Amino acid sequence: MFAMFTPTPADKFTFGLWTVGHRGRDPFGEATREAINPVTIVRRLAELGAYGVNFHDNDLVPIDASVIERDHIVGEFRRALTETGMRVPMATTNLFSDPAFKDGAFTSHDPRVRGYALQKTMQAMDLGVELGAETYVFWGGREGAEVDAAKDPMDAIKRFRDAINFLCEYARDQKYALRFALEAKPNEPRGDIYFASTPAYLAFIQTLDHPEMVGVNPEFAHEQMAGLNFYHVVAQALESGKLFHIDLNDQKPGRFDQDLRFGSESLKTLFFVVKLLEESGYSGPRHFDAHAYRSENTDGVWDFARGCMRTYLILKDKARQFAEDDEIQSLLAEIRGADERLPAYDRGVATHLKGFVFDRAALASRPLPYERLDQLVIELLMGVRTGKRVSG
Numbered sequence: 001m002f003a004m005f006t007p008t009p010a011d012k013f014t015f016g017l018w019t020v021g022h023r024g025r026d027p028f029g030e031a032t033r034e035a036i037n038p039v040t041i042v043r044r045l046a047e048l049g050a051y052g053v054n055f056h057d058n059d060l061v062p063i064d065a066s067v068i069e070r071d072h073i074v075g076e077f078r079r080a081l082t083e084t085g086m087r088v089p090m091a092t093t094n095l096f097s098d099p100a101f102k103d104g105a106f107t108s109h110d111p112r113v114r115g116y117a118l119q120k121t122m123q124a125m126d127l128g129v130e131l132g133a134e135t136y137v138f139w140g141g142r143e144g145a146e147v148d149a150a151k152d153p154m155d156a157i158k159r160f161r162d163a164i165n166f167l168c169e170y171a172r173d174q175k176y177a178l179r180f181a182l183e184a185k186p187n188e189p190r191g192d193i194y195f196a197s198t199p200a201y202l203a204f205i206q207t208l209d210h211p212e213m214v215g216v217n218p219e220f221a222h223e224q225m226a227g228l229n230f231y232h233v234v235a236q237a238l239e240s241g242k243l244f245h246i247d248l249n250d251q252k253p254g255r256f257d258q259d260l261r262f263g264s265e266s267l268k269t270l271f272f273v274v275k276l277l278e279e280s281g282y283s284g285p286r287h288f289d290a291h292a293y294r295s296e297n298t299d300g301v302w303d304f305a306r307g308c309m310r311t312y313l314i315l316k317d318k319a320r321q322f323a324e325d326d327e328i329q330s331l332l333a334e335i336r337g338a339d340e341r342l343p344a345y346d347r348g349v350a351t352h353l354k355g356f357v358f359d360r361a362a363l364a365s366r367p368l369p370y371e372r373l374d375q376l377v378i379e380l381l382m383g384v385r386t387g388k389r390v391s392g
Helices: 038-048 067-084 111-130 153-173 198-205 220-225 230-239 267-280 298-324 326-336 347-355 360-365 370-381
Strands: 013-016 052-056 090-092 135-139 179-183 214-216 286-288
Touching: 013 298, 038 052, 038 067, 038 298, 090 111, 111 153, 153 179, 153 198, 179 198, 198 214, 198 230, 220 230, 230 267, 267 298, 267 370, 286 298, 298 326, 298 370, 326 370
Parallel strands: 013 052, 013 286, 052 090, 090 135, 135 179, 179 214
Antiparallel strands: none
């Protein structure tokens, strides 16, 4: 049974250097474990069955590294990728740690800061493409405000649009086959972050010069912080053809950004997320943007990484059981009925519909046994159903 849920590269599980490399530091305490070299991270994740590793520019190359140091670090990293068969599917830029970005990067009032943010991002895009990245994520960690009197949010939106348009043109000019993915978050580290939820970005994308290049990277914890249903968020991104990447983790609603191990808190919601990803045909990486508890040592980090992947595979198997459970499927057929789409508009259809007499009492009296269905799902997740009809 244990081998059944052992990951392989075919599962496309990825981690960030910043996730397994997290040293246990938080706003109230210093690091509790030693730094792990990126090469070691690549090799250990490969041993665990991961597909790839992602990074911010400065996760791999320190911000003040010389050209010689940069080339040495990248060379060693590339060698580890080649020897293990690991991939770099996604890269991104750290536009939030440097004090220069204390009041935003692309949305800063200072044009010099905005120029530095573009420079840093172009260089990071070069590095990402050099190592094989096909997706580039933008998380606006400092793109926000605490004092609304100090910033005009309409100006901020315009500046952010200008930056994404500029970088799309740079990618086109360099012949980079990159897709951009925008990552939303409601707050933290700013009091409020612009584009607080994934749907806000889905609307924004349509205003860009090259919307076909840009999608979203929803993160479970970020939407959960705002009390949103991540299953619905991912469905909207998928339905619009804009799910370019996804960050999986866990989170208690309404708390600070916890980045907990995948499946450690929200099994029911994450079951439906996994089911959606697997049944929708999503072919991208399943990226775990989380980190081990601060109490763990380095050995615990690898327990954490193994746990994220194993839980995903268990939920994937539960989705298979859901599809094969005769009682669940029969109940779904009863609830959904014919589930026909309404006809497209034409004048005759509209006239007929306006004059049709609906039996309101019959509509209201139709049974919808959601309680029973939900209980069956709970029993499935708790392991007392095995995917076939259970009598009694």
